[in-house]
């Protein structure tokens with residue numbers, strides 16, 4: 306698979322993870338979720354999950370197993386967030402390495418193609434998920450409203466490089482395009 310394809314999310318949500326509704330998961334036949342933590346679930350400077358996120362997790366988990374897989378090495382931070390949501394987690398994933406994603410998927414006992422890797426970063430989350438053959442979802446970073454107006458140099462750099470490589474980053478929201486690869490049946 307070319308570099309461009311490996312960086313191309315299957316779905317660009319155009320919203321934070323809170324926009325990943327049951328309807329969207331059903332549409333793409335997603336049976337399990339591997340979630341990035343920092344700035345996908347919780348802003349970097351925040352230690353606690355929002356009430357909105359808690360409600361989202363509680364609704365989605367009724368039908369869909371969720372694992373947290375973070376590159377962060379802090380047991381203190383990631384462990385606390387995971388425990389507060391009562392979700393299993395893996396630290397120090399070194400995404401785009403596939404190893405810990407594979408470990409989470411194995412624990413879910415689901416086919417790789419039916420598990421979505423959801424994250425805010427192209428070069429870690431999306432790349433790792435695509436390398437493994439997962440369905441990949443790029444979400445808007447969950448940012449502290451107080452600093453939301455500031456620019457995000459890493460995201461902007463990744464977007465710039467990706468577009469140079471030919472990755473399409475138009476939001477797929479409301480389009481519900483057919484899965485163009487990794488279809489199971």
Ligand SMILES: [Mg+2]
Pocket residue numbers: 341342343344345424425426
């Ligand atoms: Mg992140």
